[in-house]
Amino acid sequence: MKFDLDTDATSEAFCDDIAQEMMRLFGVSREEAVGRINREWKDKPLIGDVLIIYHETANYWAQCIYHEEDVMWWIDQHLRVKPYP
Template sequence: MTEFIAQISTEVVELLRDTVDEMTAMFGISKAEAVARINAQWEGQEFLERSDIILHEDSYYWSLFIYYDGDVPNWNPGADRSSWSVKSAPPRGSEFWTIPEV
């Protein structure tokens, strides 16, 4: 069992852990919040095959996709994101928070 609640393959676990690292570095959020956001994004999903769409993108892509609300207007790493709308984090204490905040 991992920190992620979706049914996922070993490859997807690696991708999501990279995404957690990317989100904490890019957005200054805790590892626990990053995991909670990922869990909320893919609640009830199953990613067990090599062909699953989740593996077609990298951790940078998924970080922006999960963190921001609506369409990502600019995928450039140097984009000015100051006016972008951030999705609310899942409520603390919900089932999405599977690791403690440190």
């Protein structure tokens, strides 16, 4: 599955890193990881060197995209996962 986002080479590689991190952390397939990223950022152009996504790590984004928005995954023991698809 490919990213269905408006990306450049740098953001495409970063999204790939996020997908790899989701696969490693949560045991999801590449298809699910890419689908979650596509859903999260579908309306956000990811082009240019100065993007807010680069202010955090791939691990951070993997956690944020995978878990419900109100979950503090860095301290919470009761993690709720966003439904997919």
